[in-house]
Amino acid sequence: MNFLTDRAWMGLGMAWYAASIMFSIFKLKHPARTHHNVLNYVLVTLGFLFHSMGLYYRGKALGHCPLSNLFEFLMFVSWSVVLVNIVVDFMFRNSFMELFTIPVALIIGCVSFIPSFDTPHDFARNYWVELHAAISLISCGAFGLAGAIGAMYLVQEKLLKSHKANFLMFQFPPVTKLEKINFRLLVLGLVLLTIGIWAGSQGSFQLYGTYLNLANPKNTWSLLVWLVYAFILVAYRYRWIFGKRVAWFSLLSFTFVLLTFWGVNTMSVEH
Amino acid sequence: MEVVVLGVSHHTAPVEVRERLAISERNHSQALDELRKLPSISEVVIVSTCNRTELYAATGDADLAMQDLHKFLSGFCNVPQIESAWLYKHKMPKCVDHLFNVVSGLDSMIVGETEILGQVKQAYESAFKHKSTGKFLNQLFQKAFSVAKHVRTNTNITRGSVSVASAAVELAEKIFGTLSKNNVMILGAGDTSEKTAKALRTRGVRSILVSNRTFEHAERLARELDGRAIHFDWWENECSEIDIIISSTSAPHYIITVERLKSLMKLRKYRPLFLIDIAVPRDIEPEVNRIENVYLYNIDDLQAIADMCLHARRKEVERCRQIIRVEVEQFQRRPQPPHDRTYQEGKDWQKANG
Numbered sequence: 001m002n003f004l005t006d007r008a009w010m011g012l013g014m015a016w017y018a019a020s021i022m023f024s025i026f027k028l029k030h031p032a033r034t035h036h037n038v039l040n041y042v043l044v045t046l047g048f049l050f051h052s053m054g055l056y057y058r059g060k061a062l063g064h065c066p067l068s069n070l071f072e073f074l075m076f077v078s079w080s081v082v083l084v085n086i087v088v089d090f091m092f093r094n095s096f097m098e099l100f101t102i103p104v105a106l107i108i109g110c111v112s113f114i115p116s117f118d119t120p121h122d123f124a125r126n127y128w129v130e131l132h133a134a135i136s137l138i139s140c141g142a143f144g145l146a147g148a149i150g151a152m153y154l155v156q157e158k159l160l161k162s163h164k165a166n167f168l169m170f171q172f173p174p175v176t177k178l179e180k181i182n183f184r185l186l187v188l189g190l191v192l193l194t195i196g197i198w199a200g201s202q203g204s205f206q207l208y209g210t211y212l213n214l215a216n217p218k219n220t221w222s223l224l225v226w227l228v229y230a231f232i233l234v235a236y237r238y239r240w241i242f243g244k245r246v247a248w249f250s251l252l253s254f255t256f257v258l259l260t261f262w263g264v265n266t267m268s269v270e271h
Numbered sequence: 272m273e274v275v276v277l278g279v280s281h282h283t284a285p286v287e288v289r290e291r292l293a294i295s296e297r298n299h300s301q302a303l304d305e306l307r308k309l310p311s312i313s314e315v316v317i318v319s320t321c322n323r324t325e326l327y328a329a330t331g332d333a334d335l336a337m338q339d340l341h342k343f344l345s346g347f348c349n350v351p352q353i354e355s356a357w358l359y360k361h362k363m364p365k366c367v368d369h370l371f372n373v374v375s376g377l378d379s380m381i382v383g384e385t386e387i388l389g390q391v392k393q394a395y396e397s398a399f400k401h402k403s404t405g406k407f408l409n410q411l412f413q414k415a416f417s418v419a420k421h422v423r424t425n426t427n428i429t430r431g432s433v434s435v436a437s438a439a440v441e442l443a444e445k446i447f448g449t450l451s452k453n454n455v456m457i458l459g460a461g462d463t464s465e466k467t468a469k470a471l472r473t474r475g476v477r478s479i480l481v482s483n484r485t486f487e488h489a490e491r492l493a494r495e496l497d498g499r500a501i502h503f504d505w506w507e508n509e510c511s512e513i514d515i516i517i518s519s520t521s522a523p524h525y526i527i528t529v530e531r532l533k534s535l536m537k538l539r540k541y542r543p544l545f546l547i548d549i550a551v552p553r554d555i556e557p558e559v560n561r562i563e564n565v566y567l568y569n570i571d572d573l574q575a576i577a578d579m580c581l582h583a584r585r586k587e588v589e590r591c592r593q594i595i596r597v598e599v600e601q602f603q604r605r606p607q608p609p610h611d612r613t614y615q616e617g618k619d620w621q622k623a624n625g
Contacts, residue, residue: 160445161560163572167583170431170441174448176543239540243564 009054016047017106024099048082067133069121070262074112080141081105101148128203136196142189143254146182150250153178190229221264273363275333277340278325281380284357292348294319303403311336314405316398320390329407333362364603371595374419383428383584388419418598428587431580436466438576439547440474446545456480456513459520460488464549467517472496482506511538519549527555
């Protein structure tokens with residue numbers, strides 16, 4: 001089965017994601033002819049399988065979890081977005097969620113193909129460090145999905161407020177449902193991030209003797225991200241913020257994480 | 272042998288004429304009996320709704336059958352002179368085309384409505400039970416029902432809400448999802464607001480509160496809607512648990528203003544609120560739409576949505592007619608059943624031969 005490179009497998013995964021997006025757009029225009037969303041699930045799952053194969057082969061070649069350079073990190077985040085999407089799918093039949101979430105996975109995946117990102121990179125690792133990296137990035141996937149749902153919320157809210165009759169509006173899910181799913185994804189992301197940071201502290205202790213080195217910019221950055229998301233959830237719980245603001249927080253926080261992630265990573269020696 | 276149809280519909284006759292020519296359920300059996308006695312008619316189905324009365328008959332002599340059907344309708348409904356402008360008469364293949372269009376909702380007042388299919392099915396079952404149908408009408412009607420299903424699933428003809436009330440309900444579902452946990456309040460009264468409330472009730476809202484300056488009117492409407500009436504002075508106090516407000520009072524000023532609503536939203540912890548302003552002059556200050564989680568629609572907005580959906584359906588009509596034309600041609604070319612069969616045999620034969 002090794003007739004393709006790992007990058008090629010991941011590239012094919014991206015191709016299936018692109019097909020899924022095109023199908024979603026076609027479905028928007030022709031709702032009558034596309035009753036069943038099965039085809040979309042098939043396309044996304046196919047893409048996910050190819051994508052997983054690519055990560056598997058990269059991992060096999062490296063001898064450990066494929067999370068050692070920016071290319072692998074971004075591919076893993078992209079993979080996590082699709083993973084969480086597939087898990088959440090059963091809540092969301094026939095509702096065009098994929099139209100918002102798969103592009104996130106596709107864009108992150110395609111950006112990762114920039115050649116300079118895929119240079120070998122090594123750092124101290126043990127079991128805890130691998131677990132920390134994987135879980136933290138899956139939490140990123142959950143935050144990414146939340147960001148996409150937040151964007152969908154903003155679009156639907158705008159359509160509903162505009163009073164204009166609009167077929168799009170009737171295809172997308174209800175705003176209350178979008179708000180609820182956004183919240184649940186943020187909770188999922190925060191729980192995973194908590195576990196990821198805890199695993200990281202265990203790994204850090206084993207390798208360097210300290211649980212938490214605050215002088216390390218990546219560590220402080222992670223805690224900052226954790227605090228921001230925790231704050232959003234508390235504020236939402238007590239209705240200090242709701243509706244549009246939560247959606248914007250979701251969207252902007254994830255964008256911030258995505259943009260600053262690698263910068264912070266390179267500043268940090270242990271990472 | 273061929274099939275013919277004679278009828279009146281909202282296209283050809285006004286309601287005063289249609290109601291005189293309607294054949295009620297009670298008289299159905301008697302009508303079928305009398306029609307079967309006519310020598311020119313071997314099979315017959317009567318379709319009678321508020322918008323049409325149609326007699327479908329299998330006959331060996333189409334022209335004679337038309338005359339007999341005309342005479343029958345005149346006599347049975349006690350309308351000595353039925354103007355030819357009110358009636359339409361179709362022989363094959365136009366008769367087949369007509370039936371396929373009717374069951375698909377293309378001939379209805381509201382294009383794409385789905386009630387007519389159920390009504391025609393009922394008419395056919397009634398005639399079948401009465402043994403007024405045979406191989407020709409069995410084949411025709413069973414094919415018609417499958418054509419209707421085909422048209423409905425493959426086009427957008429039934430999509431969208433084409434009335435103000437159903438548009439309001441669809442919007443409510445786009446805001447809240449399922450409505451089973453939502454409470455509705457009606458302020459004032461009026462045909463449209465009642466229809467909207469009824470539509471919401473059918474969709475399963477948890478409760479309906481009715482408030483009116485005249486308490487007796489509120490009570491009457493509350494009874495009809497299985498809800499609760501409250502005095503008009505108290506409506507604001509009850510608002511904190513309300514998610515949908517339908518307002519249609521005759522007040523000359525705004526009864527829901529931005530200030531009032533801001534404090535109400537605080538009380539409601541900013542849960543989404545759907546306001547439907549049916550009144551003219553408007554009851555609700557338009558600027559409330561700017562408040563977060565408040566969705567305000569007035570009668571013009573809802574009418575625009577209904578019009579847009581109706582327009583979209585009308586665009587689909589040509590596509591549907593094309594599908595039906597093909598089906599009619601196929602039906603004309605079908606192999607004839609060799610001998611009389613039972614209902615189930617007829618259905619099986621139909622299935623096997625497409």
